[in-house]
Amino acid sequence: MNNTNQQLFAIYQNISVFYKYRNLISLDADLSQSDFAKKIQKDKYMLLSAIDKEHADNIDSVTEYIENFNEKSTNKNIEVFHILLIYPGTDCESKRANMMKFINHIRYPKADVMIITSIKISNSVIKGLSALSHTKEHKHHTFNAYTYNLLTTIVPEYELVPQYEILSDTDGQSFDRDTLPKIFENDPQMVWIGAKIGQIIKFIYLSETTIYAIGYCVVVPAIY
Numbered sequence: 001m002n003n004t005n006q007q008l009f010a011i012y013q014n015i016s017v018f019y020k021y022r023n024l025i026s027l028d029a030d031l032s033q034s035d036f037a038k039k040i041q042k043d044k045y046m047l048l049s050a051i052d053k054e055h056a057d058n059i060d061s062v063t064e065y066i067e068n069f070n071e072k073s074t075n076k077n078i079e080v081f082h083i084l085l086i087y088p089g090t091d092c093e094s095k096r097a098n099m100m101k102f103i104n105h106i107r108y109p110k111a112d113v114m115i116i117t118s119i120k121i122s123n124s125v126i127k128g129l130s131a132l133s134h135t136k137e138h139k140h141h142t143f144n145a146y147t148y149n150l151l152t153t154i155v156p157e158y159e160l161v162p163q164y165e166i167l168s169d170t171d172g173q174s175f176d177r178d179t180l181p182k183i184f185e186n187d188p189q190m191v192w193i194g195a196k197i198g199q200i201i202k203f204i205y206l207s208e209t210t211i212y213a214i215g216y217c218v219v220v221p222a223i224y
Contacts, residue, residue, distance in 0.1 A: 004088060005037040011116070011151045012036055015048060015083060021156060022194045024050040024081055044087040045102045049080050080108045088118035096128040103132070106141060115145040146191065155188045162205035162215075164189050172200035177218045186222035195219045 019026055027049040031039065040046045055078050084102055086092055092099040106113060126145065132138035177198070183190060185197050195201060199219045204212055
């Protein structure tokens with residue numbers, strides 16, 4: 001197995017941990033290292049699917065719906081989380097048409113799609129993804145793009161970094177968001193816990209005067 005395939009398989013393995021932090025359940029069968037390498041090297045991408053644990057009772061029917069697209073299905077209101085892992089060298093990071101070849105594999109009508117590429121995608125491709133929300137095929141899809149670095153390690157388990165927790169809407173009501181420190185929605189720690197814009201985040205960190213200290217911040221839109 002070459003170095004690229006080894007790196008991608010390590011990412012693939014970390015995705016199962018990522019799902020746990022995001023409270024997601026995978027809809028895919030596990031692949032061995034050799035099967036994974038054969039598939040992603042041949043197809044140049046891998047589209048992984050998961051749903052929130054609250055829909056666990058619908059796993060079989062949702063999986064069947066994705067595999068056998070049916071407009072009459074009652075599962076269309078369940079949002080599927082996709083990770084679109086793309087093999088390096090496809091030029092999808094800089095060419096919209098190349099990116100669309102992969103995007104067109106997304107068939108579920110309501111989906112949150114995380115695109116993972118070897119390098120950062122261009123502003124042109126970002127604008128193209130944003131424009132998809134105005135099309136019939138992708139009007140209920142959201143797209144966010146990151147590089148391999150996001151999933152190369154288990155980000156919340158970094159040493160000497162704060163532990164982050166999303167406050168409930170009720171607990172967050174007592175805070176004045178205008179006075180809180182800001183953290184971008186695409187900060188790796190926020191991505192791993194699934195934080196959304198406007199949410200209040202509690203963080204626990206090492207302090208110079210105490211063993212642990214607690215702080216709060218608010219999630220704000222990313223700047224690209």
